[in-house]
Amino acid sequence: MAKVFDYAEVAKHNTAESCWVVLYGNVYDVTEFIPEHPGGSKVILQLAGTDATDEYDPIHPPGILEENLKPENKLGTVNPDTLPTEEKSPVQAGEVAQEGPVDLDTLLNLDEIEEVATKQISHKTWAYYYSASDDLASKSFNNRVYRQILLRPRMFVDCTNCDTSTSFLGHNVKLPIYVSPAAMARLAHPDGEHGIAQACEQYGAMHVISQNASMTPEQIVADAKPGQVFGWQLYVQNERSKSEAMLARINKLKAVKFICLTLDAPVPGKREEDERSKNISANLPSTGAKTGQKPMGLGQSLFWGTAADLTWKTTLPWLAEHTDLPIVLKGIQTHEDAYLASLHAPQVKGVILSNHGGRALDTAPPAVHTLLEIRKYCPEVFDRIEVWVDGGIKRGTDIVKALCLGARGVGIGRAALFGLGAGGTPGVKRVLEILKAETETCMRLLGAQKISDLGPQFINTRVVERDIYDGPDGLERPSLWSMAKAKL
Numbered sequence: 001m002a003k004v005f006d007y008a009e010v011a012k013h014n015t016a017e018s019c020w021v022v023l024y025g026n027v028y029d030v031t032e033f034i035p036e037h038p039g040g041s042k043v044i045l046q047l048a049g050t051d052a053t054d055e056y057d058p059i060h061p062p063g064i065l066e067e068n069l070k071p072e073n074k075l076g077t078v079n080p081d082t083l084p085t086e087e088k089s090p091v092q093a094g095e096v097a098q099e100g101p102v103d104l105d106t107l108l109n110l111d112e113i114e115e116v117a118t119k120q121i122s123h124k125t126w127a128y129y130y131s132a133s134d135d136l137a138s139k140s141f142n143n144r145v146y147r148q149i150l151l152r153p154r155m156f157v158d159c160t161n162c163d164t165s166t167s168f169l170g171h172n173v174k175l176p177i178y179v180s181p182a183a184m185a186r187l188a189h190p191d192g193e194h195g196i197a198q199a200c201e202q203y204g205a206m207h208v209i210s211q212n213a214s215m216t217p218e219q220i221v222a223d224a225k226p227g228q229v230f231g232w233q234l235y236v237q238n239e240r241s242k243s244e245a246m247l248a249r250i251n252k253l254k255a256v257k258f259i260c261l262t263l264d265a266p267v268p269g270k271r272e273e274d275e276r277s278k279n280i281s282a283n284l285p286s287t288g289a290k291t292g293q294k295p296m297g298l299g300q301s302l303f304w305g306t307a308a309d310l311t312w313k314t315t316l317p318w319l320a321e322h323t324d325l326p327i328v329l330k331g332i333q334t335h336e337d338a339y340l341a342s343l344h345a346p347q348v349k350g351v352i353l354s355n356h357g358g359r360a361l362d363t364a365p366p367a368v369h370t371l372l373e374i375r376k377y378c379p380e381v382f383d384r385i386e387v388w389v390d391g392g393i394k395r396g397t398d399i400v401k402a403l404c405l406g407a408r409g410v411g412i413g414r415a416a417l418f419g420l421g422a423g424g425t426p427g428v429k430r431v432l433e434i435l436k437a438e439t440e441t442c443m444r445l446l447g448a449q450k451i452s453d454l455g456p457q458f459i460n461t462r463v464v465e466r467d468i469y470d471g472p473d474g475l476e477r478p479s480l481w482s483m484a485k486a487k488l
Helices: 007-011 041-045 064-068 110-120 123-130 137-147 192-203 240-251 272-276 298-302 312-322 335-342 367-377 396-404 414-446 478-486
Strands: 003-005 018-023 026-029 074-078 166-168 171-173 177-179 206-209 230-234 256-262 327-332 348-353 386-390 409-412
Touching (some): 003 007, 137 367, 192 206, 335 348, 348 367, 396 414
Parallel strands (some): 177 409, 230 256, 327 348
Antiparallel strands (some): 018 026, 026 074
């Protein structure tokens, strides 16, 4: 018969030497697990001796407890009558400003959806989603650069029909849009990543699942319709066996068509809004937990255990040993790296030009700059591999401009999360509905009937070209080609 503990007894075990937590009414001894926790020891110690259910549930997929704890670590249950009811932690009290359901049809653009979501979700969740590195220069410029590109509409074109369908890696989709790998979706709404997948299915968009998703990959693709396209994001771990086990698991999911290897954040950037939120329940005066470490943001905790030693020479051969799925390299920010990636076709099928939504290195270039670099220095890349972009997409005109520059498709990350925050699965559907309608309107007013019609003739990039990299036009010179090959 399971032992029943009073909450006061659990609260005494709030140190690294004896760390208990309550989860879903059960009492667990997690002392031995502290040094192995992927998010670092401080995350657990901040909750030592408390009921951690509210913090744990939206972040961790089901089954994690069973995978990482021994059966004997489950000590019993907590007497619900002894749980604290009067005092609430700073996370539980005052963070959420609920305003009730919103008529999503009245929200006309992505900024309005973000505004509503900000009022619905907790401050900690907003800080994690919204935050970017340092002064947010790259984050803000990611969007602003699209305003600097002007459109060139053509007249006397029959625009009765507009076809936004295209393909990613040979898989047909209805929209040139994919949801970028965006972590911790259940922080915004219980529908989580499964809700994002449902919205993508309805509108024919692709979904790249975050390695740090708050649901299991099996849950996310459970109701996938035939033809629905998913990718899986991979952050390679220092403990390679963990990544290898995950790849083996993903290889079994027919809906997952490629691996998205993230390269642009070998270490976390300094995201000050997220750090101010003090990941999980830091500074809880009632716990008396002795961490010996400063609290960190949720973003930083997710990078615990991520490998920073990836190279062209070692990582792609290692991947080839553990998956036959095509590879898309996320985080390319220069034409040189785009060119090097193209040399690894056909294993590498594509690249995503991205500065991690401005969340890694501040003042790194927006995807538009890298697109223009590739067009200038090594346009053959577009013929060898697919080029996708993300960062700053807020309008259908942004999407069309990226496609005119040679991008196969564009990714949205925060927009999907804020859609969840504004209205769950219907909120994400509203995000895609808005972007689809705006893209169609833009194409019609330009005089383009289908995606393949789009090209540089429809845009004026003179203002942006002034700011792109203007160094040696290296890669076509034999000596520099040799240098590039030598790096492989």
